[in-house]
Amino acid sequence: MAITAGRTGEGHGRAAAGDGMRRISLRTALVALIAASVIPCAVLVHLTWWRTTLAVSRNLVDTLELQITEAVRRAWWGRVLEVQGLSRTLHQALDTSPNAESAERILATAATSMPALSWLVHVPRSGRDVIAIVDETAERTRLFRTDQDGRVQAALDVARSPLGLTPIAAPETRLAILSEGWAAEARSFDEPGWVDVARTPAGGERAVAYVDPTGGALLAAMIGYERFAELLGAIPVGRTGRSYVLGPDGRIVIASRAPDGVAPAALDPVALAAGRVVAARPAATLNVNEKTRLDVGGATYAVGLSPLWFQGWQLAVIVPEAEFLGEINSTIGWVAMGLAFFVLLAGAGGVLAARHLVGGPIARVVADLAHIERFELEAVPRRVSRLSDIDRLSEAIVRMSLSLADFAKFIPTDLVRSLVAEGVRAQPGGSRREITVLFADLAGFTGLSERLGDAAVPVVSGFLEAASRAVAAEGGTVDKFIGDAIMAFWGAPRADPDQAARACRAGLAIARCLDGLALPPEVRAALAVRVGVQSGPAIVGNVGSANRLNYTALGDTVNLASRLEGVNKRYGTTVLIGSSTRDRAGPAIMVREVDTVAVYGRAEEVTIFELIGLAEDGPRPGWAEAYEEALAAYRAGRFAEALAGLATLRRDRPEDGPAARLAAACEAFLRNKPGAEWRPVTALDEK
Secondary structure (H helix, E strand, O other): OEEEOOOHHHHHHHHHHOOOOOOOOHHHHHHHHHHHHHHHHHHHHHHHHHHHHHHHHHHHHHHHHHHHHHHHHHHHHHHHHHHHHHHHHHHHHHHOOOOHHHHHHHHHHHHHHOOOOOEEEEEOOOOOEEEEEEEEEOOEEEEEEEEOOOEEEEEEEEEEEOOEEEEOOOOOOEOOOOOOHHHHHHHOOOOOEEEEEOOOOOOOOOEEEEEEOHHHOEEEEEEEHHHHHHHHHOOOOOOOOEEEEEOOOOOEEEEOOOOOOOOOOOOHHHHHHHHHHHHOOOHHHOOOOEEEEEEEOOEEEEEEEEEOOOOOOEEEEEEEHHHHHHHHHHHHHHHHHHHHHHHHHHHHHHHHHHHHHHHHHHHHHHHHHHHHHOOOHHHOOOOOOOOHHHHHHHHHHHHHHHHHHHHHOOOOHHHHHHHHHHOOOOOOEEEEEEEEEEEEEEEOHHHHHHHHHHHHHHHHHHHHHHHHHHHHHOOOEEEEEEOOEEEEEEOOOOOOOOHHHHHHHHHHHHHOHHHHOOOOHHHHHHOEEEEEEEEEEEEEEEEEOOOEEEEEEEOHHHHHHHHHHHHHHHHOOOEEEEHHHHHHHHHHEEEEEEEEEEOOOOOOOEEEEEEEEEHHHOOOOHHHHHHHHHHHHHHOOOHHHHHHHHHHHHHHOOOOHHHHHHHHHHHHHHHOOOOOOOOOOEEOOOO
């Protein structure tokens, strides 16, 4: 078999050098590529959208917080202006009041209509009588008339009617009214203003009071801190926000209280944090509106600070950002999930598309290349693909396989497959192997070809084709064609423990191959098949030059197989095998021992056997045993006995070549008795 050696070894060396490299499949690479393309884009889109949404949302929160702060401030200053307006109106009414009873009714009516007030205190010009009004509930108002020392002189209940004052039993009660510092501070005012009251007339909570000392009489409208808290709580600050009044030192002065009296403390730490911001302000910026954002306890709060223009107090409106951003964050979460689903969907679609359009076709093309690598050229189909590059690649592979198929007709492709499978490189070299060699020749073809001319080519091609199929069917390797002869061997490049029996079966099939060819009767009658088989050691490998090699077998076993094929002509047999093949094949074959010969060019004699069938074909024929008995008599020098045994055989099988040759030898020795040095070995002086 001829093999052209090129740069395959170099390419193999490069491939081997990269064996340590981690490799991934095309499908995995496509999936990674799709993921690397889709995921960063999705993440970038999501981050951009998230940052934009967050910025817009925070601007919205700031706007809403500013609106809430302004709404609280407007509501608060509305209360303040309402108190101030009531104070001015009362002062004018009291100045024109004709008597104390009328003043009391005016004060009672004002207190009843102004539930925001905690106390309403009036000190007449005389400075002797003090009237204190307390609005305890929306339905109950009490009036106390005291002296300047705070002792109650009379107590009236005005709950039934503002004009119908009903005396009530009043215990000995003393109200702190003018004994506090706020009264002296109020009398020093040139115009109405606000003062901080340390104690209300009842001596309880702190309060703030709007005082009007106009005309010598003193009118003070007091709002206690508790009522202040309720007033702040009545002004809505979102769903969960809260209002605080902070002192200039950052302490909580007043915390809003819900209308139901509940004062949630969850936002108190935030108010204290806002108080620290207020305390850290320079004095010049104390009365400046400010909005800030504070992170407390893992949550973010929007805080609006605005001055109340009273003792450095600051109104702090606190709103949790989650109140506004909760839905937005939820939307962001849903969008993130949607993007993740989109990425998965796009990735899955991309993977399916890649597998259908790229991965699958390339995998099939790779499989086609694997067929070519194994020289299975008939298994390479044309792959039609929607991708032009893959379509052209498949077309090129098909053309390559067709070219190789044409080239493969000049070499034994089965051997090439075996060499590729065994990893045998196309370079000179070989090894000693135990093989079985077969030679088969088409006897009579030389003379026939002279008569037939060009018409002889189909005859020999048909024979060689049938012989090649017989060898391939038994797992053998066709080494070469030699004119009208074929050489094949078993046991290389792959070891085969059943090689001898396989070669024998192939030899029998070759011997019968002419029967399957469509030949004219005269051509068929002129042809015969001769087969020689021998087993033994041989040198098997690539023989030749660096550019052209022949994977073949060399040695005595090959030469003897070739000689045995030619010996068939001398004995009139079809298939002859050597003793080593007989021993290796064992009971699988059916033979008759023909002779012991010394072939041309070989000093050592060999016992040859005619292969007459397989053990499975039936019992061994009697004529084979009769021949071997005659052969044993011949070897013992009993030539007459041998002739007698052959007589029946020759009568029944007149065409039997070995019997005719043995009989001729016996007759010759009967005429001329051999000498003492005679040995029953037939010397063959021809190839």
